[in-house]
Amino acid sequence: MKQVDLEGLDPDLEPDSEKVNRLARIGISALPVVGGPLVEIFNSVLESPLNKRRTETMIRIGEVMNELIEKGVVTEEGLRENEAFISTVAEVCSISLRNHEAEKLEALRNAVKNSALPSCPSDDYRQLFLGFVDACTVTHIKLLHLFRDPRAWIAKQGREVPANWYMGGLTQVIEYSIPELINQSSLYTPIWKDLYQRGLVTTDSLGTTMGVDSMLAGRATPLGTKLIEFLS
Template sequence: MEKVNLETIDPKIEPIEEKLHRIGRAAIGAIPVVGSPLLEIFNSVLEAPLNKRRTETMLAIGAALNDLIEQGVVTEAGLQENEAFVSTVAEVCNISLRNHQAEKLEALRNAVVNSALPTCPSDDYRQIFLNFVDVCTVSHIRLLKLFEDPDHWFTKNKRSKPYQTTVSLSQIIASAMPELIENHEILDSIWSDLYQKGLVEVKQLEMILSAESCLSKQTTHFGSKLVAFLS
């Protein structure tokens, strides 16, 4: 079965006339300041890093899709006719240019792969989820994955669970991700954001619960759909 040709994605192989400023000029077109000075700055500073990000994103996506093609899950022809998949690829390429953190880029790659599957969520869900990844922090994603199944998370990551009879969600976070608990302003803002978006059930991190409750799922059905889309 024919696979995606990853060699044509690499700018070292791609014809020079096709790669020059394809992404960069589009980005500059969105900036209210125009003219040759800005283009010169772009040429000397931004073009290579932006092209590198785009290439790395497309290679990662292509490799993942080739795995699906080899497994017989999808076909190249089917992907070309899959409107949700095509739209997701276009959006992910744009979002990836604005992000550098590996966990966010991995989430974006997973979103593309999941959009190619029959289980892809509807357009409304897909758009909301991609917008979330675009504006969220890596800590948003980490906390969602932790509280999708805290008990499993501790086992999988070989971390010690808090063993008090009663604990709070903040104590769960302190045991799982101590670096997050050090800055309460940031953590409180992130958690408030997750709660307001309807992704987690509990509003207050300091609410005292039983250890069993704290180590059980805290994400909403909506939050679980997001975690699945990014996994």
């Protein structure tokens, strides 16, 4: 089947972010005295990196398209007529320009892939999930992944549940499962609260003491599970 020529990727339309950059350059150049030098600073510091991000995003999307076409999951014509896919690509391009973390870029790539499938969530869910990726941190995504199935997360990391875990709390699970969050409760506690307020996890507090089975129980809501599946 015909695939996307990644060598020739070039946007036909100027993205909103580029329009903003162009308008900013015009505005800066209009400033008296310092306008010219500021334009040069703007161009040297921001323009090239933004173009690089845009190109990298287009290549990632092209790779997803080629993968789906090669596997016979979709056709080029089918993608052209898939409104959910086209809308997702447009939103992902915009969000990707505002983000650099590998975990978020991978989540966006998966969102593009899943939006092309028959199992793609409805427009309301899809827009809600993309908005979450845009607004959230990498820690949001990691915590939601972890508490979909803590035992599976720990096993995927090549580790085992400590044999001396009899009683404890969710903070213990978090800091064991995501080592970079050790002694970072001031960071992950408000993030957990945010996940709860968004209806993505079932438990409000991290401070309750419980048995090991409860510590390792899944706490993602049906909405949280649906979100993780869309980003996986």
